[in-house]
Amino acid sequence: MEIVSSIASKVFELSVEPTVRQIKYVFNYSDNIHNLEEEVEKLTDKKQRVEHAVEEVKRNPVEEVEADVQRWLTKVNNVIEDAGKILLRHEDKAKKRCFMGLCPNLIRRHQISRKASKALPIVVGAEKKEILRKFPTASHHRAWGSQSYRSRREMRRLAHFNCTSSDGIEKAMFEWNDALEELKKFDGKGDEARVYSALELSYNFLRDEERSLFRLLGQLAPHVVVISDLLKYSMGLGLFNQRTTLKATRDRLLKVISDLKMSCLLLEGDNHEQVKMHDVVHSFAASIASKHHHVFTAAYQTELEEWPNKDFFEQCTSISLPYCYIPKLPEVLECPKLKSFFMFNSSLKIPENLFSRMEELKVLDLTGMHLSPLPLSLQYLENLQTLCLDAVFWKTFLQSES
DSSP states (O other), X not given: OHHHHHHHXXXXXXXXXXXXXXXXXXXXXHHHHHHHHHHHHHHHHHHHHHHHHHHHHHHXXXXXXXXXXXXXXXXXXXXXHHHHHHHHHHHHTTTOEETTTTEEOXXXXXXXXXXXXXXXXXXHHHHHSOGXXXXXXXXXXXXXXXXXXXXXXXXXXXXXXXXXXXXXXXXXXXXXXXXXXXXXXXXXXSOHHHHHHHHHHHHHTSOHHHHHHHHHHXXXXXSOEEHHHHHHHHHHHTTTTTOOSHHHXXXXXXHHHHHHHHTTSOEEOSSTTEXXXXXXXXXXXXXXXXXXXXXXXXXXXXXXXXXXXXXXXXXXXXXXXXXXXXXXXXXXXXOTTOOEEEEEXXXXXOOTTTTTTOTTOOEEXXXXXXXXXXXXXXXXXXXXXXXXXXXOBOHHHHHHHO
């Protein structure tokens, strides 16, 4: 029995594990690129410090630069050059897209990610070599004085491929490959279920912050999303609570946006202040938010035919009605767990008590709404963090001026 178990274990090791490793190169693309960029930057900084120390030694006629220092510099130049070629491929080629502009070329992503993964330990090894110990003490202290940050950050987590048996992994491989083929040939008329399965696999590899922002994007109009709006919403909802300043929050938001682009879930906007989401991806994001997070949303510029029932609203965490035609709003929406409310509609008047039962609301965007007068029920929103009133029609104020 032990022999059979040993053979089975060896078969798993030789046949299944390498396959899973190849898949991880695609899903860890963002991590591998970012890690390589960070380590190349550290190695470049160290190289410059060594070069400065070498210049100091050369100015002293009684000192000599040891041969292994020169060899290290030559090696480091080659290592940085090789890593630079990989990062250049990332910039120039990894952004080439397939599937109606939705996703990058997965073969290139695999190749670049694999090269980055293999280059990383070489760069780290060169950076760790204590080459500055070869220099005189005074030079040593000067060169290392600016290196207080030298403690290394822990490597970012690797995404785990959660399968408990070889059959499970093999089945997941077949499904993943089949879904990718659907993505390549999808023209908007094919089997959306197969496309969704590939998107779901990408979604499952996201971090918590990336998932939260992805679901938020699914509640907004897909074709133009302004990054400054995302910043206001993110701060109000506390998506990046560990960031204590506006700049730090914006930097984190831009980082998460970049990661979503690399995961094929977000597109470049018309300018650097905007992003876009493909219609299919947006539909998937909206479905995830609706099914698993009690979000009520209507498609962009559609007619809202009916409101959900009372039981749904009691659990509802977000309402999003982007430029939808709404015949009439309820007098009161009883949503005790509601965190965000997006409603953009220039022809709709808000009832006085609409917000009176939304005690937990944090983000309210009423872009383009008629507020004449301002609804008194806004006073009940004690937890409100973000209020957006862009292009609001202030009828009362206009009348008073005329």
